[in-house]
Amino acid sequence: MNPCLFQTGYRIARLVCTLVLASLSLHAMAGVDLVAYTEDLPPLSIPDGEKVSGFSGELLDLMAKEAGLTIRQRVLPWARAYALVQQTPDTVLFSTVRSPERDAQFLWVGPILPRHIYLYQLASHPALRIRTPDQLANYRVSTLFESASARQLQALGLKPQGNLDISHSDRNNLLKLAMERTDLVSMLDVAMLWHLQKLGWPRTTVQPVATLDSGKQYWFAINRATQTQKVKKLQQALATLAANGKLVALRRSYFGEDLPRPSLPDFTGLPR
Numbered sequence: 001m002n003p004c005l006f007q008t009g010y011r012i013a014r015l016v017c018t019l020v021l022a023s024l025s026l027h028a029m030a031g032v033d034l035v036a037y038t039e040d041l042p043p044l045s046i047p048d049g050e051k052v053s054g055f056s057g058e059l060l061d062l063m064a065k066e067a068g069l070t071i072r073q074r075v076l077p078w079a080r081a082y083a084l085v086q087q088t089p090d091t092v093l094f095s096t097v098r099s100p101e102r103d104a105q106f107l108w109v110g111p112i113l114p115r116h117i118y119l120y121q122l123a124s125h126p127a128l129r130i131r132t133p134d135q136l137a138n139y140r141v142s143t144l145f146e147s148a149s150a151r152q153l154q155a156l157g158l159k160p161q162g163n164l165d166i167s168h169s170d171r172n173n174l175l176k177l178a179m180e181r182t183d184l185v186s187m188l189d190v191a192m193l194w195h196l197q198k199l200g201w202p203r204t205t206v207q208p209v210a211t212l213d214s215g216k217q218y219w220f221a222i223n224r225a226t227q228t229q230k231v232k233k234l235q236q237a238l239a240t241l242a243a244n245g246k247l248v249a250l251r252r253s254y255f256g257e258d259l260p261r262p263s264l265p266d267f268t269g270l271p272r
Helices: 003-029 055-067 078-087 133-138 148-155 170-178 189-199 228-243 246-255
Strands: 034-038 046-048 051-053 071-075 091-097 107-122 141-144 164-167 184-188 206-222
Touching (some): 034 055, 034 078, 051 055, 055 071, 055 091, 055 107, 055 206, 055 246, 091 107, 107 170, 107 189, 107 228, 141 148, 141 170, 148 206, 170 184, 170 189, 184 189, 184 206, 189 206, 189 246, 206 228
Parallel strands (some): 034 071, 034 091, 141 164, 141 184
Antiparallel strands (some): 046 051, 091 206, 107 184, 107 206
């Protein structure tokens, strides 16, 4: 194929995709104050027909109701949702980890949930004594496709299709652990609690052996061209839900009672 024709076709395809996304976004926003985009990430966001359930999806609906705002939620692949919210006023991206690199890209409402990612083993097995990241090379570790954990574990030296098993589902990784097809799984703590509950397994089925990442929090990220008053209303609504107990009740409905944070080897920020 002529390279010039190929490049022209590629540019046209990109333009068409951009126009289609913009058209869909404008259509979705008709008659509502905000449009929120998220990914399929149980238990924070769960596609539910024309709605989004899950902790963060339900929380955003409660906040919008408290703030007197109308909102519509949509599920998209994360990269597409991220790009769309960066470019489109009156849009929200969730659940978003707030970091120095992202801070100036959005307006922020939150925080809504701490983010703790652990490496878990089966509690019925002898405790794995992992003190340093290089010891992970002795084990098979399962993690989520295209996740921050997958990238961190690869940076720590684990190899896909070797001792790093990459899956599209936290639930599948937990089942692999139960069937002894893997030694460790990396998972968000609240995701582990939720999947154990859904499978009808006790919390004592697994135990964390190391902290992979901690210290960050989830927020709602909002396009910077959005009216400041809308952002203030959502932040005030979140404060009201925290004060009247509804935020805690929602957390417990998904994750149960809070557990004390374990004292573990901490690989947060590694490798540097």
